Amino acid sequence: xxxxxxxxxxxxxxxxxxxxxxxxxxxxxxxxxxxxxxxxxxxxxxxxxxxxxxxxxxxxxxxxxxxxxxxxxxxxxxxxxxxxxxxxxxxxxxxxxxxxxxxxxxxxxxxxxxxxxxxxxxxxxxxxxxxxxxxxxxxxxxxxxxxxxxxxxxxxxxxxxxxxxxxxxxxxxxxxxxxxxxxxxxxxxxxxxxxxxxxxxxxxxxxxxxxxxxxxxxxxxxxxxxxxxxxxxxxxxxxxxxxxxxxxx
Amino acid sequence: xxxxxxxxxxxxxxxxxxxxxxxxxxxxxxxxxxxxxxxxxxxxxxxxxxxxxxxxxxxxxxxxxxxxxxxxxxxxxxxxxxxxxxxxxxxxxxxxxxxxxxxxxxxxxxxxxxxxxxxxxxxxxxxxxxxxxxxxxxxxxxxxxxxxxxxxxxxxxxxxxxxxxxxxxxxxxxxxxxxxxxxxxxxxxxxxxxxxxxxxxxxxxxxxxxxxxxxxxxxxxxxxxxxxxxxxxxxxxxxxxxxxxxxxxxxxxxxxxxxxxxxxxxxxxxxxxxxxxxxxxxxxxxxxxxxxxxxxxxxxxxxxxxxxxxxxxxxxxxxxxxxxxxxxxxxxxxxxxxxxxxxxxxxxxxxxxxxxxxxxxxxxxxxxxxxxxxxxxxxxxxxxxxxxxxxxxxxxxx
Numbered sequence: 121x122x123x124x125x126x127x128x129x130x131x132x133x134x135x136x137x138x139x140x141x142x143x144x145x146x147x148x149x150x151x152x153x154x155x156x157x158x159x160x161x162x163x164x165x166x167x168x169x170x171x172x173x174x175x176x177x178x179x180x181x182x183x184x185x186x187x188x189x190x191x192x193x194x195x196x197x198x199x200x201x202x203x204x205x206x207x208x209x210x211x212x213x214x215x216x217x218x219x220x221x222x223x224x225x226x227x228x229x230x231x232x233x234x235x236x237x238x239x240x241x242x243x244x245x246x247x248x249x250x251x252x253x254x255x256x257x258x259x260x261x262x263x264x265x266x267x268x269x270x271x272x273x274x275x276x277x278x279x280x281x282x283x284x285x286x287x288x289x290x291x292x293x294x295x296x297x298x299x300x301x302x303x304x305x306x307x308x309x310x311x312x313x314x315x316x317x318x319x320x321x322x323x324x325x326x327x328x329x330x331x332x333x334x335x336x337x338x339x340x341x342x343x344x345x346x347x348x349x350x351x352x353x354x355x356x357x358x359x360x361x362x363x364x365x366x367x368x369x
Numbered sequence: 370x371x372x373x374x375x376x377x378x379x380x381x382x383x384x385x386x387x388x389x390x391x392x393x394x395x396x397x398x399x400x401x402x403x404x405x406x407x408x409x410x411x412x413x414x415x416x417x418x419x420x421x422x423x424x425x426x427x428x429x430x431x432x433x434x435x436x437x438x439x440x441x442x443x444x445x446x447x448x449x450x451x452x453x454x455x456x457x458x459x460x461x462x463x464x465x466x467x468x469x470x471x472x473x474x475x476x477x478x479x480x481x482x483x484x485x486x487x488x489x490x491x492x493x494x495x496x497x498x499x500x501x502x503x504x505x506x507x508x509x510x511x512x513x514x515x516x517x518x519x520x521x522x523x524x525x526x527x528x529x530x531x532x533x534x535x536x537x538x539x540x541x542x543x544x545x546x547x548x549x550x551x552x553x554x555x556x557x558x559x560x561x562x563x564x565x566x567x568x569x570x571x572x573x574x575x576x577x578x579x580x581x582x583x584x585x586x587x588x589x590x591x592x593x594x595x596x597x598x599x600x601x602x603x604x605x606x607x608x609x610x611x612x613x614x615x616x617x618x619x620x621x622x623x624x625x626x627x628x629x630x631x632x633x634x635x636x637x638x639x640x641x642x643x644x645x646x647x648x649x650x651x652x653x654x655x656x657x658x659x660x661x662x663x664x665x666x667x668x669x670x671x672x673x674x675x676x677x678x679x680x681x682x683x684x685x686x687x688x689x690x691x692x693x694x695x696x697x698x699x700x701x702x703x704x705x706x707x708x709x710x711x712x713x714x715x716x717x718x719x720x721x722x723x724x725x726x727x728x729x730x731x732x733x734x735x736x737x738x739x740x741x742x743x744x745x746x747x748x749x750x751x752x753x754x755x756x757x758x759x760x761x762x763x764x765x766x767x
Binding site for chain 1: 603631632633634657658659660755758759760761762763764765766767
């Protein structure tokens, strides 16, 4: 049995919409330590890894390891029926139903059917990062949209004192340059020059999904290696988004 | 090969002869014959639609007249003979009028495993629709051409024997239509038959059932079955070599490239000949394992082709990435319907001896060999080309 309570629905909203960008059905794992999710999109290009520690909840009760599967769109739909100041209680008993209690003024309870949880566990990519870029959420979002106007892909070119975001399409090229003085760039660490290209479609989807929460985005990568984005969402210990690179000619 | 003009003349000659010969028979207000079985549900005026049985002037086993699975190897002229032989009787109903006796008798007709004898009484003499020869929009037509049609006064089924497999799905009002379609397919019901069953509102949760226009039903069934098969093949290992299959029929030239890949992706590029500008015009739709995120620009052709390909991979128990080139030559005078694509791809993949290629580049060259559109034009239009081997998989870094 699981019983967890949060003071606001914002974390659940962010998690549900992040996950819904890569899968239709999500298997969560609840343990004594907290709730986690890990899954890959059907194309095996992106991976999301989430850990939400028990300390971040108002109340957290889970005495054993429990996996539970939900249709993520249905789950998100119900969670979205709450407002910013509503508290959320989620309970799973033995009856393969998940209950969502939303309280603010009066009580509202939804019950949704759980689906069969997947038994396979997804490993994490083994990576070491040569470059780390910390951007304000809104700057990152803007850069992606600016590049997407003419390109399906974004190339990130990081040197010790600046970073370029590049795009190339049929109609022309885009180049967005930031250095330590630029607004929106909060941190830049470059152990080794790094250059890699990624699909904008995936990046925009995940970024838009977590948009309600704001904060900053930590992007880490190495040349021709996967990118890892870390989104800071109050309370949730870890939302990591991994994206495999493209080989450019 | 005869030219466009020759084929067109020949077709017109045939058309006039057919009209002359059948004029007498069709000038009657009554018609008796064995329906393949065959039904039609129109889409004009939806959700009020014209629908009714299709019956030839023939008796006995007429299944071939509405079973495209039996049409491979036939020429354009043969297919037209088949299609024009069916006379449509029509009545107008709302898509939810499933309890009307007329509609239940059409459902009974559709369930039949043989060709039931039918009687149609018309309001007025059946006539031909607008002519097909001047129809410029040849690529978007999902339904095959039809014979004459007339308003129905009454319709009577004088014999029938229902297929138990279909009857079971029909009586199961709790089974979702998607599941029912997959179940019928697994039980060996032909795709063209399932399309008719869905069209007559015979599948799905009881209270949600309604008539589905034939042209929508055809693509819906191709889409549902092939989507389901892509899920199935996603569990299999990839094929281990590049295979290229070729097939030409009815002035449609197909080239199918099956490439090793541990996740599914699919693209179909169509090139149709623009007679005015004297060049091929290309259109394409692409999906990766996340599925298609828009209605295909090449419409029902996309789903029909995807079904043919996923059936092949399911049979082989293999996953792959698939790229199809389809060239539509000007001698494809009359649009015959997407069955032509489904059956063409199926027939091509029945061949056990594809050309095997050592790498992607060689396979692409092999694919475009013998086609009139040069490889560079196919590539320019291709999303498959942009992604194949270029987008790395995250699983590669585990």
